[in-house]
Amino acid sequence: MPANDKQYVQHGVAMTCRSFQEYVDMFQLTPDILRRGRILDVAGGASSFVADACKQGCDVIAADPLYAHSPEAIAEHGEANRREATGKLEGLLDVYDWSYYGSLDRHEQIRADSLARFVDDYGRSDQRHRYVSASLPNLPFPDETFSLIVSSHFLFLYDSQFDPDFHIASIQTLIRLLQPGGEIRLYPLSTLARTRYPALDRVLEVVGRAHPNVEVDFVPTPFRFLLMATEYLRIRRA
Numbered sequence: 215m216p217a218n219d220k221q222y223v224q225h226g227v228a229m230t231c232r233s234f235q236e237y238v239d240m241f242q243l244t245p246d247i248l249r250r251g252r253i254l255d256v257a258g259g260a261s262s263f264v265a266d267a268c269k270q271g272c273d274v275i276a277a278d279p280l281y282a283h284s285p286e287a288i289a290e291h292g293e294a295n296r297r298e299a300t301g302k303l304e305g306l307l308d309v310y311d312w313s314y315y316g317s318l319d320r321h322e323q324i325r326a327d328s329l330a331r332f333v334d335d336y337g338r339s340d341q342r343h344r345y346v347s348a349s350l351p352n353l354p355f356p357d358e359t360f361s362l363i364v365s366s367h368f369l370f371l372y373d374s375q376f377d378p379d380f381h382i383a384s385i386q387t388l389i390r391l392l393q394p395g396g397e398i399r400l401y402p403l404s405t406l407a408r409t410r411y412p413a414l415d416r417v418l419e420v421v422g423r424a425h426p427n428v429e430v431d432f433v434p435t436p437f438r439f440l441l442m443a444t445e446y447l448r449i450r451r452a
């Protein structure tokens with residue numbers, strides 16, 4: 215089968231476990247921006263971003279509906295998702311750009327290590343307040359709480375499950391939560407079918423009209439995996 219015809223089949227939303235370093239590389243996070251103020255990781259899943267960033271002195275909160283679950287349940291779910299993803303990738307090696315990870319084995323190792331650090335952190339009573347059970351488009355935080363909001367591999371990616379109105383409402387919520395001078399970084403801008411999110415221009419036009427105080431741009435990222443996913447979306451509040 216030609217590589218273009220192969221699809222990553224996903225029912226529902228996967229709970230993946232990207233590492234702190236993957237976030238740093240995807241979003242080009244510098245020490246300065248990581249320490250500017252409180253950070254929100256939306257759709258944090260089983261990522262170790264909170265765990266590792268907090269160990270480095272950052273102040274990070276993650277939001278995800280799955281944080282309603284116990285540490286044991288979430289560990290089991292994260293491990294099942296990780297194995298399932300690796301199994302699917304084995305059959306799709308030629309449709310992704312492996313220049314960042316090097317190989318499926320290295321990808322697997324990074325994700326296994328990251329999941330273990332997430333599970334450990336999530337199970338700690340002194341860290342539990344950092345994992346908030348919540349779902350876009352409504353997030354239970356006061357206005358202007360965060361200096362940086364990141365979201366990796368949720369918005370735009372699942373376009374067949376979440377329509378443009380969901381994306382508009384979600385981005386408007388994220389803007390509400392931004393402090394003046396703060397920024398939102400979203401990646402990737404493509405769908406699971408490896409095409410640019412088709413309603414992106416329309417979504418950004420509606421958001422831009424409703425929020426003349428924000429500036430939107432596309433910033434190149436050296437992170438590589440999904441073809442076409444070579445930039446992140448940055449939304450800055452004046």
Ligand SMILES: C[S@@+](CC[C@H](N)C(=O)[O-])C[C@H]1O[C@@H](n2cnc3c(N)ncnc32)[C@H](O)[C@@H]1O
Nearest residue numbers: 227228229230231232257258259349350366367
């Ligand atoms: C593919 S994972 C991404 C996890 C992590 N950000 C990463 O890059 O590894 C997508 C996550 O989105 C979460 N999710 C699903 N619906 C959501 C919603 N309405 N609002 C916020 N997160 C949601 C899922 O529970 C899942 O953990």
